[in-house]
Amino acid sequence: MSDVLTPVLSANWGTERSWTLDGYRAGGGYTAIEKALKLSPDEVTTLVKDAGLRGRGGAGFPTGMKWSFVPKDNPNPKYLVVNADESEPGTCKDMPLLLASPHTLVEGMIIASYAIGCHTAFVYIRGEVLHVHRRMQAAVAEAYAAGLLGKNILGSGYDLDIIVHAGAGAYICGEETALLDSLEGRRGQPRLRPPFPAVAGLYASPTVINNVESIASVPAIVGNGAAWFSSMGTEKSKGMTLYSLSGHVRRPGQFEAPLGITLRQLLDLSGGIRTGHQLKFWTPGGSSTPILTAEHLDVPLDYEGMAGVGSMLGTKALQVFDETTSVVRTTLRWVEFYKHESCGKCTPCREGNWWMVQILKRFEAGEAEEGDVEKLLDVADNIGGKSFCALADGAVACVTSAVRHFRSEFEAGYHTPAWELFPYGRSALFAVADKSGAHA
Known part of the structure; x- marks a missing residue:
C-alpha cells in the first residue's frame, strides 16, 4: 500500500473557492477532458477497466465493465445517471465532495458520457441538501458558459447536456431502479430485474447508474493513467x-x-x-x-x-x-430508520421491519421474554434475501451481526432496561446542559 493519505478527490477542498470553475481549473481541472476526447469511447472505457476502478456506492462492481454492458446496437438514446441520493445513516462522503468541488463530478460525467455514447446525463441529488443542489446547479451553469457542456464540446463534435434533479427525500431512491422511477416522475419503488438498467433503464433506454465518487474518480484516472491508479490500494481493490x-x-x-x-x-x-x-x-x-x-x-x-x-x-x-453505547438501542434506532424508509412494495420488508422494531423495543425496555432473541433472528431470516432490493438485507445485517457479537446484551433485555445498563447521556457526543445550566 502507498502512503497512508492520498488526497486526490479531496486535494483541492481546502483551496480558496474550490467549488468555482476558476478554482477547479487552477488545480488542473478539465485537462482530463481534452485527453479523453482525443481517444475513442472504447479506449476510455478500456482505460477505466484497466485502472480497476470499482463502484464506490457500496456494491463494488467494476465501473468500466458496467459501462461496457451498454448495448451499442440499441437505437434508443443512452443515459448516464449519477446517484447523489446519499442518505444512509453514517454515510457522508458524496455531499462534502459536491460541496467542495462539484466540477470534479461534472468533468467525470462528461468523460463517462462520452465513453458510453450518452448525450443527456442526470444528477439525482437529495432535495433536503439544498445548498449542495444549488452548488451543483451553479457548477453546471459555469460549465455551459465555458463551452464545456452543450454543443460541440471543445470543438470535438461531441454534445452533452447535464440535468440536475432534486429528489423529494426517500432513502429507497438510493436504490438504482427506484431512483429511475422517481426520475421519471413516478413513486420511487424498486423494479423487478431483468431487464437491467444497462438494457432498459431510464425511459426504457440503456442507462448507466454510478455513484458520485465513482464518476468523480474518472478525471484523475484519465489524467494520470491506469497504472497510476492501480498502484494504490490492494491487488483486487484498486485506487x-x-x-x-x-x-x-x-x-x-x-x-x-x-x-x-x-x-x-x-x-x-x-x-x-x-x-x-x-x-x-x-x-x-x-x-x-x-x-x-x-x-x-x-x-x-x-x-x-x-x-x-x-x-x-x-x-x-x-x-x-x-463502551458507553448500548448495542440494543443502536440497533433499534437503525431498524426504526429502515422501517420508516421501506417503500412498502414487498411484504417481507414492509411487515418484517415493523415486527423487528416491536421486538427491539421490548429488549430496550427490559421487557423481552425468553426466546425473543430467537424470535428476532427468525423474523430477520424471513426478510433477508426475500425482498425486491437490498434495503431489507441492510436492516437484517445490522440485527444479526449485533446479536452475533453481543448476544448477552440482548439477553439482558429479559430483565433490565438498556438505559440502566448504558445510561444514554454517557454516550452523547456533546455535553447537554440540564435545567440548572450545568453540563452532564
Missing part, C-alpha cells in the same frame, strides 16, 4: 477512496486513503477514541453493513478484507462506538 469517520473519535471527518488501510490506522490519524474510552463496535460501511468489533481493527478496509470477516465495505462510512 484511493474517501473514508468517513464519525462517532466517538477525537477528530471525525473525511480521510482519503488507498483501499486496504485499516481502522487502526484511521483512528491514529483521527486522534483515536475519545479520551478515557475504548472501542466497542463499529460499522465499516454505514448502518446496512454488519457491525465489527475491536478484534477487527487490523482487517484491511477493502472489498475482500471486509467480506472475509463477514461484513461489507459499503460506502466506507465508519461509525465508531465506545
Whole structure:
C-alpha cells in the first residue's frame, strides 16, 4: 500500500473557492477532458477497466465493465445517471465532495458520457441538501458558459447536456431502479430485474447508474493513467477512496486513503477514541453493513478484507462506538430508520421491519421474554434475501451481526432496561446542559 493519505478527490477542498470553475481549473481541472476526447469511447472505457476502478456506492462492481454492458446496437438514446441520493445513516462522503468541488463530478460525467455514447446525463441529488443542489446547479451553469457542456464540446463534435434533479427525500431512491422511477416522475419503488438498467433503464433506454465518487474518480484516472491508479490500494481493490469517520473519535471527518488501510490506522490519524474510552463496535460501511468489533481493527478496509470477516465495505462510512453505547438501542434506532424508509412494495420488508422494531423495543425496555432473541433472528431470516432490493438485507445485517457479537446484551433485555445498563447521556457526543445550566 502507498502512503497512508492520498488526497486526490479531496486535494483541492481546502483551496480558496474550490467549488468555482476558476478554482477547479487552477488545480488542473478539465485537462482530463481534452485527453479523453482525443481517444475513442472504447479506449476510455478500456482505460477505466484497466485502472480497476470499482463502484464506490457500496456494491463494488467494476465501473468500466458496467459501462461496457451498454448495448451499442440499441437505437434508443443512452443515459448516464449519477446517484447523489446519499442518505444512509453514517454515510457522508458524496455531499462534502459536491460541496467542495462539484466540477470534479461534472468533468467525470462528461468523460463517462462520452465513453458510453450518452448525450443527456442526470444528477439525482437529495432535495433536503439544498445548498449542495444549488452548488451543483451553479457548477453546471459555469460549465455551459465555458463551452464545456452543450454543443460541440471543445470543438470535438461531441454534445452533452447535464440535468440536475432534486429528489423529494426517500432513502429507497438510493436504490438504482427506484431512483429511475422517481426520475421519471413516478413513486420511487424498486423494479423487478431483468431487464437491467444497462438494457432498459431510464425511459426504457440503456442507462448507466454510478455513484458520485465513482464518476468523480474518472478525471484523475484519465489524467494520470491506469497504472497510476492501480498502484494504490490492494491487488483486487484498486485506487484511493474517501473514508468517513464519525462517532466517538477525537477528530471525525473525511480521510482519503488507498483501499486496504485499516481502522487502526484511521483512528491514529483521527486522534483515536475519545479520551478515557475504548472501542466497542463499529460499522465499516454505514448502518446496512454488519457491525465489527475491536478484534477487527487490523482487517484491511477493502472489498475482500471486509467480506472475509463477514461484513461489507459499503460506502466506507465508519461509525465508531465506545463502551458507553448500548448495542440494543443502536440497533433499534437503525431498524426504526429502515422501517420508516421501506417503500412498502414487498411484504417481507414492509411487515418484517415493523415486527423487528416491536421486538427491539421490548429488549430496550427490559421487557423481552425468553426466546425473543430467537424470535428476532427468525423474523430477520424471513426478510433477508426475500425482498425486491437490498434495503431489507441492510436492516437484517445490522440485527444479526449485533446479536452475533453481543448476544448477552440482548439477553439482558429479559430483565433490565438498556438505559440502566448504558445510561444514554454517557454516550452523547456533546455535553447537554440540564435545567440548572450545568453540563452532564
